[in-house]
Amino acid sequence: MTEIIKFLEPNAQIISRRPSIIAGLAEILPDDCLITDERELVPFETDAFIAYRRLPLAVVLPETTEQVAEVVKYCHENDVPIVPRGAGTSLAGGAIPQEDAIVIGLSKMNQILDVDLANRCAVVQAGVTNIAISQETDSEGFFYAPDPSSQLACTIGGNIGMNSGGAHCLKYGVTTNNLLGLKMVMFDGTVIDLGGKALDMPGYDLLGLLCGSEGQMGIITEATVKLLAKPEGAKPVLFGFDSPEDAGQCVKDVIGAGIIPVAIEYMDKPAIEICEAFANAGYPMDVEALLIVEVEGSEAEMDAMLAKIIDVAKKHNVKTIKESQSAFEAALIWKGRKSAFGATGRIADYMCMDGTVPLSQLAFVLEGTAKIIEKYGLRVANVFHAGDGNMHPLILFNMNDPEESIKAEQAGMDILRLCVDAGGCLTGEHGVGIEKRDLMTHQYTKEDLDQQMAVRAAFDPKWLFNPSKVFPLEVREDA
Amino acid sequence: MSEQELISPTSADELVDAVNSAIASGKAINVTGSGTKSAIGNNVDAHVQISTSKLSGVSEYIHSELVMTAKSGTPVSKVQKELAKNNQMLAFEPADYSKLLGTKGKQTIGGVFATNMSGSRRLSAGAARDALLGVKFVNGKGELIKSGGKVMKNVTGLDLVKLLAGSWGTLGIMSEVTFKVLPRPEVMKTILIKGLSDADASKAMALAMGQSTEVSSAAHLPETISSTFLDGAFKDQPVTALRLEGLKESVDDREKRLVKALSEYSDISVIETDQSALLWQEIADVKPFCGTDTIVWKVSVAPSLGHQLVAKLRHVTDVDAFYDWQGGLVWISLKSGHHASELRQAIKELGGGHATLIRGSDDARSDVDVFEPQTLPVAALSARIKAQIDPKNIFNPGRMSLNDDVMNKTAV
Structure with a gap:
């Protein structure tokens, strides 16, 4: 497709040194940690922002922090750009390489080093997947809270790079609120440790600064993350509305009434149809807007909170209320929501936006989004974290149609400008990457x-x- | 310290002008709010004092958004009063050490964020820095910089918000802060376990925090200081306190489940909302050490190690101590000498953490690093960051480290 976003011009001088760079890296790394064959480089040419692709100079897959440090030192001394990569699930193009850069992939550093339940934390290598931490501690009654939709694949290193969120961060916060410490290789190969098992770190809050720095400040190789005791139970409940305005007002009034459920997710009609077709989750098909509200705790606690939420919903003309009746049903409801991007990918190419807006602007921005989409003659499905105003319009288009591709990108940028103008921001949890870079101004x-x-x-x-x-x-x- | 000219800007523009004129004349600035924490940190040698105390007022507050924007010099009490009208609160419970330090004045919201000072609920609800969503600050080039915003999720660009939080005025002067607020819990109860040693209390707190009962705060008050709380109600018995908060039905239910989980402990009782609020306020005020003139350290370690640290230190000197944050925050009072090197050595041997001198004589403060010294590469990195925001080192020079010059020399 036609590219609107430019990369830095590849440095021909660096590319011409490729053989010597590869030789230099080969001296540092075991054979199976260095990829240089063009066919084997292809899997690394893009991430989940698949519209853009660049083959890197080489890919290294180090197994230790020391190897990372030596590679970074070599690159510093030889002026070779570095693109860090976790699992390559970035929706913003954060892990897309460039022709004059090497990729440092952390996938081989996938060990959980220490689970410390007395201090409710785990020390993990950067390539550990998000879900693996919760799986490791599940039987002991603990979990790691941030839950991006890609949590089966995405790595903690990538989560830290993008300060990832997820559906449940309304209650538990995003990565930066769940990170206690990290080990990082700096530009010259020096390794630093920040924070640890204590609740806060001394000096400047470098943990906070590094979280969400998108791989631009160093290579994170280990992290200490918070664990939380699992709730006694959890129950997603479906609330269907005839209009997006009613659903939006309901969200605002639930929060305004002092009720903070663990998650409030929003889907519009196209999203409901796409997700239901994929997951058979039992979503109501006769509504224009759907809220998935999750409550947590013991049965008594969930009932008490739910009663309050239902009271609010009734004031906003709720049409259907459906409680999940079993763990199986609850899992299906979340499967449908968390597969929204993948399910959309089955019917069309899509571009996922990530602007966040104040809750009072939700209905206004939804309406504005519809107008923008109509102007470009495209289709959109809206699925997002309503409780914190983090919107994910999925713009549907055909990537093989150059004209439509450009329209989709332009519509996306118009929507993000609208989010900023409504008092919000360009990205709530996916990061800027290349995708939103030119909108930073x-x-x-x-x-x-x-x-x-x-x-x-x-x-x-x-x-x-x-x-x-x-x-x-x-x-x-x-x- | 030299005589300082005091400037109190009344608008962001005046603040920019004040900083620019200090830059032009090469004068170092002592950055203050209302001065309630001026006794913490290394002494600052500055020519001019810029106070935010006249940058006051809530600029925007929509309670259904759970977000407030206020000018940095707004008194915390004013912020809390506004929030209370809508049954909301600052979840991190801003810590106020005025009683401990004997300082006067109303601490400012900017001062709370600039020092990242959080109370007991920090254990479950995050620190001040976690609540801070956006700042406007004047940097060392005299520019008004915006970072973050007013929405709850925002990963657009570098998070300078976190960097400013806890920077003790060494990176710039905030003119405005935007922060997250939360609904006030309907009820609060505190489960008390009496008679536990420090080590047993550590186990009990870990057990409680591992339950699905959402304990929001956990503290242990050893017998040497417990009688200073609630008018002596604890009668010199050690008390371990576990706080439950939220909707009434939920708290009642969790109380039952928590008490059951703690069945191995015999002496368990419960106090209700009013008494609970008072107890946690007294813990926040560091009440056992108020009205004395001992050296007071605030130590942050892995929660299960707090009591081990105190045991180690007892080999060296007479120690009074109590624990918040499940043991991860240790308040230490020393009658003779600051024992900074022994304390920091003990922390290091236990696997890391940090100690901050909260109360000490001027002599003590000029003798020790008030804040934990950093490893050389981290100190050098911090110095480089400071130089990129405050190139002429005019904001609170030396406040966070005795060795500013050394740090500058090691900077790349």
């Missing part, structure tokens, strides 16, 4: 971005880490 002034880039430079003076991402190319010159 819509949310921030030049001084704001210069300050961010100056801080970035304290970590990466040569701009070798993930260099084409986050900051618009045209604002970089005098940074």
Whole structure:
């Protein structure tokens, strides 16, 4: 498809040194940790933002922090750009490489090093999948809270890079609220440890700064994350409405009434149809908007909270209320929601937006989104985290139609501008990557971005880490 | 310390002007709110003091959004009063050490975030930094910078918000803060277990926190200090306190389940909302050490190690201590000497954490690093970050480290 977003011009001088760079890396790494064959590089050419592809110079898959440190040191000394990669599930293009860069993939560093239940934390390598931590601690009654939809595949390192969220972060917060410590390789190969098992770290909050820094400040190789005791029970309940406005008002009033369920998810009619066809979750098909509200606790607790939510919903003309009657039904309801992106992919190519808006603007932004989509003659399915205003319009299009592809990208950008103008932001949990990079000037002034880039430079003076991402190319010159 | 000229800007524009004129004349700035925490941190040698105390007022508050924006000098008491009108609160419970330090004035909301000071509920609800969603601050180039925003989920660009939180005024001066608020719990109950040693209390707290009963705070008050709470109601018995909060039906249900889970402990009782609120307020005020003149350290370690640290320190000197955050926050009072190196050595041997000198004489503060010294690469990195935000080192120079010069020399 036609590309609107530019990468940095590949540096021919670096590409011409490819044989010597590969030889240098081969000296550091075991044979099976270095990929240079073009066919074997193909799986690394993109991530979940599949519209853009670039073959990297080489891929390294180190097995230890020491190997990562040596590779980074080598790249620093030889001016080779580095693109870090977890599982490559970024929806924003955060892990897409470029021709003059090597990829450092953390997939081989997938060990859970320590589970410490007395202190409710786990120390894991960066390549451990999000779900693996909860699986490891499930039988002991604990879990790791942030739950991005891609949690079966995505890694903790990637979650930290993007400060990932998920459906349940309305109650439990996003990655940054669940991270206690990390080990990171800095630009010159120095390894630093930040935080640990204590609740907070001394000095500047570098954990907070690094979380969500999109692989631009160093390579995170280990993390200490919080574990929480699992709730006694959990129950998703479906609330169907005849209009998006009613559903939006209901969300606002539930929160306003002092009730914070563990999750409030929103689906519009197209999304309901797509997800139901895929998961047979029992979603009502005769409504225009659906809320999945999850309550937690013992039966008595869930009943008490649910009664209050139902009271609010009734004031907003709720049409159907359906409680999951078994763990199996509950799992199906979540399967439908968490498969929304994949299920959409079965019927069309799609682009997933991630703007966040104040709750009072939800209905307005939904209406504005519909107008933008109509203007470009496209289709949209809306599925998102309503409780915290994090919207995920899925713009449907045909990638093989160049004209429609451009329209889809333009519609996406218009929607994100609308989110910012409504008092929100470009991205709530997916990150900027390349996808939203050129819109950064819509949310921030030049001084704001210069300050961010100056801080970035304290970590990466040569701009070798993930260099084409986050900051618009045209604002970089005098940074 | 030299005589300081005091400037109290009344708008963000005036704040920008004040910083710019200090930059132009090469004057270091002592950054303050209302000065309630001026006794914490290393001494700052500055020529001018810029106070945010006249940047006051709630700018925006829509209670159904669970978000408030306020000017940085707004008194915390004013913020809490506004929130209370809608039955909401700052979930992290801003800590106020005025009683401990004997300082006067109303602490500001900016001061709370700039020092990242959180109370007992930090254990479950996150710290001040977790609640902070957006800031506007003036950097060392005299520019007004915005970071973050007013929505609950935001990963757009670098999170300078977190960096500003807990930077003790060394990176810039905040003019405005936007933060998350939460509904106030309908009821609060505290389960009390009496008679446990520090080590047994540590196990009991870990057991409680491992239940699906959402204990929001866990503290242990050893017998040496327990009589200072609730007018002596605990009669010199050690008390382990576990707080439950939320909707009434939910709290009642969780109380039953928690008491059952703790069945191995014989002396269990429960106090209701009013008494609970008072007890946790007194813990937040560090009541056992108020009105004395001992050296007071605040130590952060892995929760299960708090009591081990105190046991180690007892080999060296006379120690009074109590525990919050399940043992992860240890309040230590020392009658003779600061024992900084022994304390920090003990923390290191236990696997890490950090100690902050909260109360000490001027002599003590000029003798020790008030904040935990960082490893060399992290100190150098922090110095580079500071230089990228405050290139002329005009904001609170030296406040966070005695060795600013050393740090600058090691910077790349």
